[in-house]
Amino acid sequence: MVKNATPAELKKGGVILVDKPATWTSFDAVNQIKVTLKAKIGHCGTLDPLATGLLICCTGDMTKSISGYQGLPKEYTGIIRLGAVTETYDLESEPMDHKPFEHITELQILETTKQFTGDIMQTPPIHSAIKKEGKRSYDLARAGIEVVLNARPVTIGEFEITKIDMPEVHFRVLCSTGTYIRSLANDFGAALGCGGYLQLLRRTKIGNFKVEDGHSPLEWKEIWKEMKNEERNKPQTEETL
Incomplete structure (x- = not known):
């Protein structure tokens, strides 16, 4: 996973580590990411609603690799x-x-x-x-x-x-x-x-993916919001004028 991948990059294909909160279903967590990114997305193994922790989500072209992640210990x-x-x-x-x-x-x-x-x-x-x-x-x-x-x-x-x-x-x-x-x-x-x-x-x-490297769905939403703001506020260069 590219930790600082932009929403645009993730739409094409990427891996997102999600720390699912308690009482959220896995569908709730994945759907929040989907709504934020407006991208094709799937996850690699559910968690019960009362459980917390790591969900691996694949976006875009990476959804083809979901089965490979599902078999990990x-x-x-x-x-x-x-x-x-x-x-x-x-x-x-x-x-x-x-x-x-x-x-x-x-x-x-x-x-x-x-x-x-x-x-x-x-x-x-x-x-x-x-x-x-x-x-x-x-x-x-x-x-x-x-x-x-x-x-x-x-x-x-x-x-x-x-x-x-x-x-x-x-x-x-x-x-x-x-x-x-x-x-x-x-x-x-x-x-x-x-x-x-x-x-x-x-x-x-x-596998080798750790929950401490992930974020909750709402944290991801804020991270990508900040990324968009930074991109929007970047000073224009001569090449972009």
Whole structure:
């Protein structure tokens, strides 16, 4: 990505790193960029509305390269809250089935991560965009229709516990594309016997792209606005007269 690429250059084709804010859908974030640039645009992997972090957006001719970015490994940080579960595996739904967690030790937590490291089989959340018989799984689930999704292979290269402040377990995960961190949180809590759900999630890396090199959609809007103002206020040379 050319960090100081102008809107005109990005219309032809470029890569934009977006730091998606919480509560925004990935569509919201991409659409804001699209409206600002008035350019063809696509993104390389969605984030849940409550999650924050890195979205890679391709514009113009670079949209042809989206598939190449989609397969890159991803890094996340977040918090798993133990002692309850939710239907969506995160805070999109209310915690329920509360269980005691005080007996869970730090050693148990650290040992349990080993079950979820390497090549594993993972069942996606039924509240996901995966299609079942032509319909989105979350639409079927919201309609009260029973949904059964098959487990699929994913790779979790690293599952590091960075802090334990019970019932909150802070983590960092490096994983393959297709991994659901919500499912990881749910399965991790189940393995500990007390339940768990994803309380917080941030995508920090996609391949070698880092979230700290990105900007929120509204920040990008201001950056490009300033660029246009600077271009407009440039003194004319003899060549441009």
